[in-house]
Amino acid sequence: xxxxxxxxxxxxxxxxxxxxxxxxxxxxxxxxxxxxxxxxxxxxxxxxxxxxxxxxxxxxxxxxxxxxxxxxxxxxxxxxxxxxxxxxxxxxxxxxxxxxxxxxxxxxxxxxxxxxxxxxxxxxxxxxxxxxxxxxxxxxxxxxxxxxxxxxxxxxxxxxxxxxxxxxxxxxxxxxxxxxxxxxxxxxxxxxxxxxxxxxxxxxxxxxxxxxxxxxxxxxxxxxxxxxxxxxxxxxxxxxxxxxxxxxxxxxxxxxxxxxxxxxxxxxxxxxxxxxxxxxxxxxxxxxxxxxxxxxxxxxxxxxxxxxxxxxxxxxxxxxxxxxxxxxxxxxxxxxxxxxxxxxxxxxxxxxxxxxxxxxxxxxxxxxxxxxxxxxxxxxxxxxxxxxxxxxxxxxxxxxxxxxxxxxxxxxxxxxxxxxxxxxxxxxxxxxxxxxxxxxxxxxxxxxxxxxxxxxxxxxxxxxxxxxxxxxxxxxxxxxxxxxxxxxxxxxxxxxxxxxxxxxxxxxxxxxxxxxxxxxxxxxxxxxxxxxxxxxxxxxxxxxxxxxxxxxxxxxxxxxxxxxxxxxxxxx
Numbered sequence: 128x129x130x131x132x133x134x135x136x137x138x139x140x141x142x143x144x145x146x147x148x149x150x151x152x153x154x155x156x157x158x159x160x161x162x163x164x165x166x167x168x169x170x171x172x173x174x175x176x177x178x179x180x181x182x183x184x185x186x187x188x189x190x191x192x193x194x195x196x197x198x199x200x201x202x203x204x205x206x207x208x209x210x211x212x213x214x215x216x217x218x219x220x221x222x223x224x225x226x227x228x229x230x231x232x233x234x235x236x237x238x239x240x241x242x243x244x245x246x247x248x249x250x251x252x253x254x255x256x257x258x259x260x261x262x263x264x265x266x267x268x269x270x271x272x273x274x275x276x277x278x279x280x281x282x283x284x285x286x287x288x289x290x291x292x293x294x295x296x297x298x299x300x301x302x303x304x305x306x307x308x309x310x311x312x313x314x315x316x317x318x319x320x321x322x323x324x325x326x327x328x329x330x331x332x333x334x335x336x337x338x339x340x341x342x343x344x345x346x347x348x349x350x351x352x353x354x355x356x357x358x359x360x361x362x363x364x365x366x367x368x369x370x371x372x373x374x375x376x377x378x379x380x381x382x383x384x385x386x387x388x389x390x391x392x393x394x395x396x397x398x399x400x401x402x403x404x405x406x407x408x409x410x411x412x413x414x415x416x417x418x419x420x421x422x423x424x425x426x427x428x429x430x431x432x433x434x435x436x437x438x439x440x441x442x443x444x445x446x447x448x449x450x451x452x453x454x455x456x457x458x459x460x461x462x463x464x465x466x467x468x469x470x471x472x473x474x475x476x477x478x479x480x481x482x483x484x485x486x487x488x489x490x491x492x493x494x495x496x497x498x499x500x501x502x503x504x505x506x507x508x509x510x511x512x513x514x515x516x517x518x519x520x521x522x523x524x525x526x527x528x529x530x531x532x533x534x535x536x537x538x539x540x541x542x543x544x545x546x547x548x549x550x551x552x553x554x555x556x557x558x559x560x561x562x563x564x565x566x567x568x569x570x571x572x573x574x575x576x577x578x579x580x581x582x583x584x585x586x587x588x589x590x591x592x593x594x595x596x597x598x599x600x601x602x603x604x605x606x607x608x609x610x611x612x613x614x615x616x617x618x619x620x621x622x623x624x625x626x627x628x629x630x631x632x633x634x635x636x637x638x639x640x641x642x643x644x645x646x647x648x649x650x651x652x653x654x655x656x657x658x659x660x661x662x663x664x665x666x667x668x669x670x671x672x673x674x675x676x677x678x679x680x681x682x683x684x685x686x687x688x689x690x691x692x693x694x695x696x697x698x699x
Contacts, residue, residue: 159253161212162304163286165271165487168494169304171258171290173221173237175207180294185232185602186223195541195663195690196339204243211250218244226328229262229423234299234496236260237292255307258292260300264423265505267495268487270303272480272509273391273422280474282384283316283418289487291494300496308405308418310344317416322408323347325355326420329695331401331448331538332359336694339539345408354408354415362448367456376415381449382466384417389444390470390516391425398444401538401695426509441516442467442523443531451535460528468524475517481510539695543688545572547621547646547664551584551607552672552682559678568609568621572646572662572689577619579611586681589624605630605675606644607683620647623664623685632673642668642685663690 162169175183188201202223209216220243224236239256241247248254261267270287277284285306292302306312310320323345330339337359338350347353357375361368372378388396396419397404403421408414443463445451453459488506495502523529546569553564566584570577588603609621623644644664666687672680 158251159286161288162253162290163288163306165288165483165490167288168301168490169212169288169290170210170293171212171256171302171304172210172293172296173207173239174209174295175205175221177295179205179207182602183221183223184235187602188226188230195665195692204240206244207239209239214249216241216247216249218247220244224257224259229260231260231262234260234262234292234498236262236302252311254311255309257305257307258290259303259305259423261303261423261499264303265502266426266484266488266509267301267303267491267499267502268484268506269425269509270305270422271487272483273393273425274305274419275483276391276474277384277387277419277422280383280387280470282380282387283312283416284422285312285420289491289494298496300499301491301494308343308420313344313407313409317407317409318411319409321345322410323353324408325353325406327397327402327404327406329400329402329539331535332362333448333538333540333694334359334363335540335542336538339541340406343405355406358415358449362452367452367459369456369458374414376417376449377409377412378462379466381417381453382462383470384419385444385450385453386463386467386470388419389439389442390467390475390520391422392427392512392516393419393422393425393444394427394429394439395421395424396444398447398450399439401447401536426512428512440523440529440531441519442529445531446536448535448538451531454528454531464524464527467520471517471520477513477517480513484510484513537694539692541690541692544662544691545570545689546687547571547666547689548684548686549582549609549621550684551586551609552680553584553586553607555586555675555679555681556677566609568611568619570611570619570621570646570689572648577611577617578614579619580614582609582611584609588675589622601675602627605673607681607685617648621645621664623666623668623687625668630670630673630675632670640668640670642666642687644687646689663692664688665690 161167183203183205186202204220204222207219207221209219220240222238224238229236237258239258241250241254259270264270274284274287285308287306288304290302290304292299308324313320313324324343326341326343328339328341330336332355337353337355342348354375361372361375369378385398388398394400395402397417403419405418405420407416407418409416439446443454445454454463484506488503549566549568551566553566554562558564564584566582568579568582584607586605586607588600589606590603604624604627606622606624611619613619621644623642625640625642629640642664646662646664664687666685668683668685670683672682674681
């Protein structure tokens with residue numbers, strides 16, 4: 128039995144079961160009404176071996192992997208124990224959570240799986256916990272208020288509660304407990320949890336973009352078998368047939384989903400940014416249903432941080448393919464308007480919404496971490512948004528229809544644009560006196576062979592500036608960097624990066640060590656950057672020498688595809 132497993136399990140059992148394992152003075156310590164309620168801040172204490180906590184909290188997403196494949200597993204799962212409102216549960220799996228904006232090394236978001244290592248159901252149907260750090264939810268209550276509003280208007284959305292989160296007795300702050308969208312959630316809200324559930328991250332229903340969607344559950348793991356392909360085919364036709372569309376999606380439900388995204392100013396949702404949504408193929412209806420996700424940036428007049436799309440209208444967001452095509456159809460436009468007017472008349476209650484903001488603000492105030500003290504200002508701005516929203520939308524309804532983009536924003540997808548290969552013999556961080564690095568590089572992009580007159584190569588740890596701030600240096604990935612000058616005077620920087628565990632020789636899988644990286648084409652005198660201008664490398668490398676001791680040899684050869692992201696805020 129592995130020593131680390133014994134030590135970790137012993138720690139969890141020692142801390143969490145010292146005389147009261149599984150006990151709580153509160154008989155409803157962790158039922159749904161307690162966890163996902165607005166009258167209580169739960170207390171969630173996570174206990175894990177300090178070395179494992181230090182390893183977990185600094186884990187990073189690789190930019191290349193995540194942008195090329197949003198479903199890529201970015202974080203390792205660790206063994207831990209938790210205590211929820213006094214009730215202790217040992218032997219759970221915990222991992223870091225987040226895409227880029229919400230990832231943090233000091234107060235990370237978490238995914239907790241109760242039955243990761245052993246079969247146990249101490250919380251009944253609740254087997255997963257999602258703890259969001261509220262890093263992008265400045266008022267701390269955006270998610271609660273948004274999902275509550277979606278549910279009230281008839282669009283299934285996760286329930287949300289609040290918790291003070293501690294790791295090894297260190298207070299991390301007030302977190303949002305967000306109900307996991309899983310088979311249990313689907314069964315409760317749709318009568319069946321057996322259909323295909325897809326999560327959309329910077330993706331849309333254009334044929335090339337569909338493979339970017341993440342298959343969360345259901346019988347069909349292959350994108351070719353997803354019902355969204357039928358939706359894609361309809362949206363490619365010159366004239367959108369709403370009768371046929373209604374056979375594929377629950378159209379009335381989509382109007383409500385879409386209008387609610389616009390009403391709440393969800394700039395990072397499906398209709399505005401082709402992001403943060405679920406689509407479910409419900410076996411009960413035979414149609415697709417939409418649900419929101421990632422609702423931490425709403426209730427605001429901002430249009431988002433990216434320059435790839437202009438500020439939308441107040442009354443309708445229509446950058447996405449389905450929303451844009453529907454609003455360009457007279458019947459679709461009227462269906463949207465009808466639902467938006469209904470939402471304003473029946474559900475947009477300024478006094479009730481502001482009262483809820485105040486109630487939640489008072490609930491959270493005694494529990495705030497010092498870094499969260501600015502929440503009171505964001506909550507005030509949230510109430511100002513609520514006060515002015517009706518007037519802003521009615522102004523546009525008075526001069527209906529508003530003008531939307533003539534075409535949807537091009538969906539993000541990945542295409543292969545070239546190949547790269549090379550050999551290298553260099554030294555970690557610096558070369559010993561009297562010895563020089565050597566390297567060769569072959570690069571073909573967009574059908575053009577790049578001929579290099581000179582190539583310089585070095586090896587060190589990869590860093591992405593501020594995104595690596597506070598990260599333990601030894602946890603950053605090793606990399607080999609090529610700097611080449613072509614026969615036409617252009618400069619190229621090519622980096623290949625390794626997982627720490629793979630950067631060793633001998634390596635049983637040395638023929639197939641996975642690498643990823645970037646390619647930058649620079650004008651004369653221009654600086655480089657880690658993003659590769661949208662060009663990425665995915666391939667393999669055979670290492671013949673590898674060491675992270677200064678001055679020691681790093682050598683090998685690699686082959687990779689050159690890939691490029693287009694569409695979305697990547698342009699083109």
